[in-house]
Amino acid sequence: MRLPDKTSDIEDAIAGIKDCDTVMIGGFGVPGTPMTLIHALVDHGARNLTLIKNDANEPGMGIDHLLQNGQVARLITTHLGLNSHAIGLMNSGAIKVEFNAQGILAERIRAGGAGLGAVLSDIGIGTELAAGKQVVEMNGTPYLVEPALRADVALIHADRADVFGNLAYVGTAQNFNPLMAMAARRVIVEAEAVLPLGGINANDVHTPGVFVDHVVELKTLSKEYAVVQR
Amino acid sequence: MVARAAREIAPGMVVNLGIGLPTQVVNHLVSDFPVCLHTENGLTGIGPAKGYDTADRNLIDAGGAYVSTVPGSACFDSATSFAIVRSGRLDLTMLGAFEVSATGDLANWKIPGKFSPGAGGGIELAQKARRVVVLTSHTDRAGNPKLKQACALPLTARGCVERIFTDMAVIDVTPQGFGLVETAEGISVAEVAEATGAPLILPEAAVPTF
Numbered sequence: 108m109r110l111p112d113k114t115s116d117i118e119d120a121i122a123g124i125k126d127c128d129t130v131m132i133g134g135f136g137v138p139g140t141p142m143t144l145i146h147a148l149v150d151h152g153a154r155n156l157t158l159i160k161n162d163a164n165e166p167g168m169g170i171d172h173l174l175q176n177g178q179v180a181r182l183i184t185t186h187l188g189l190n191s192h193a194i195g196l197m198n199s200g201a202i203k204v205e206f207n208a209q210g211i212l213a214e215r216i217r218a219g220g221a222g223l224g225a226v227l228s229d230i231g232i233g234t235e236l237a238a239g240k241q242v243v244e245m246n247g248t249p250y251l252v253e254p255a256l257r258a259d260v261a262l263i264h265a266d267r268a269d270v271f272g273n274l275a276y277v278g279t280a281q282n283f284n285p286l287m288a289m290a291a292r293r294v295i296v297e298a299e300a301v302l303p304l305g306g307i308n309a310n311d312v313h314t315p316g317v318f319v320d321h322v323v324e325l326k327t328l329s330k331e332y333a334v335v336q337r
Numbered sequence: 338m339v340a341r342a343a344r345e346i347a348p349g350m351v352v353n354l355g356i357g358l359p360t361q362v363v364n365h366l367v368s369d370f371p372v373c374l375h376t377e378n379g380l381t382g383i384g385p386a387k388g389y390d391t392a393d394r395n396l397i398d399a400g401g402a403y404v405s406t407v408p409g410s411a412c413f414d415s416a417t418s419f420a421i422v423r424s425g426r427l428d429l430t431m432l433g434a435f436e437v438s439a440t441g442d443l444a445n446w447k448i449p450g451k452f453s454p455g456a457g458g459g460i461e462l463a464q465k466a467r468r469v470v471v472l473t474s475h476t477d478r479a480g481n482p483k484l485k486q487a488c489a490l491p492l493t494a495r496g497c498v499e500r501i502f503t504d505m506a507v508i509d510v511t512p513q514g515f516g517l518v519e520t521a522e523g524i525s526v527a528e529v530a531e532a533t534g535a536p537l538i539l540p541e542a543a544v545p546t547f
């Protein structure tokens with residue numbers, strides 16, 4: 108038996124994204140943000156997208172290119188503090204923004220990836236973040252119902268992939284990537300190194316390759332991946 | 338005030354230091370102090386901050402500052418990171434504030450019409466850390482009290498704050514309201530009371546200074 112090879116050209120991997128798709132994008136700041144796949148989505152041009160991403164990167168970086176290009180209708184996120192451009196788009200009504208508590212966004216995605224319908228949480232009870240949310244009582248305690256999130260496509264950055272799509276991450280570049288890699292109908296991975304089968308020890312795999320559809324090797328890393336000088 | 342807040346950290350604690358003033362607390366811990374620092378974006382065992390030249394592009398804290406690991410550090414995903422917070426494994430968090438109420442309500446994420454970038458992980462830290470302390474200037478730039486009877490701004494979490502460190506005083510949130518614990522050197526009790534937007538309960542003994 109031999110595990111299938113999922114390596115792909117970046118254009119082929121991105122080609123299936125359609126207007127109005129929901130796209131999960133990994134990353135927290137620069138670490139783990141799939142900068143190259145994002146540029147390919149800009150070139151591809153799909154519009155009216157709903158993005159699910161922890162943050163909006165910074166002006167001129169990461170998903171800000173999609174915002175600048177007018178491809179985003181809605182953003183499900185936790186914090187836009189480092190991107191004044193994104194805040195401007197939100198305030199002018201050009202994009203709709205839904206804020207989540209960070210760990211609740213993670214759990215909603217994890218639930219989506221695990222085939223569940225929702226999670227129950229008491230985070231935000233008694234604040235305006237609870238407004239409009241269904242409340243259920245469990246063992247005498249009120250909880251908010253936080254619906255699971257799934258996406259049409261997930262764009263993932265990994266440190267290493269094998270050709271089957273087994274993934275390993277490094278440092279704080281892990282963040283939302285392993286969760287999103289389980290929660291989309293089609294999962295596209297860019298990896299800094301693509302290894303042959305067996306190139307990642309089975310015990311060191313963070314995301315099993317069964318979740319992954321396309322593996323794209325990064326031949327070079329653009330300046331957007333580098334340490335940000337402030 | 339930052340040095341005084343650092344004394345709040347007991348050996349063996351798991352601690353999350355929020356963005357802004359709280360981040361500076363780490364500079365007041367001796368290098369072999371036994372503590373585990375946590376950051377929301379997926380790291381326990383935060384090591385010293387790194388400058389541009391020596392930074393690892395894959396190691397940042399939740400504020401985007403470059404950090405390092407130490408022997409024993411662990412990296413993990415965002416769900417695991419907040420499982421640490423919500424399950425009660427986080428002994429202490431130090432947060433900034435726009436307003437704190439006399440019942441310990443915290444407002445630190447939104448000023449309607451002016452500032453609404455989203456709360457990130459702040460709500461879970463405020464609601465679920467076993468102990469929440471606040472580091473803040475005692476008044477805002479216009480001189481208005483940040484410690485008030487009730488918060489006017491949207492809340493981050495209700496009744497979560499136990500202690501407040503400011504440039505003027507250390508104040509506890511007690512069942513009766515704000516209780517003065519210490520004053521900064523050179524600041525009188527009357528000055529603290531004047532700058533506080535709710536009644537201040539004074540200890541029976543003399544108030545120590547820090």
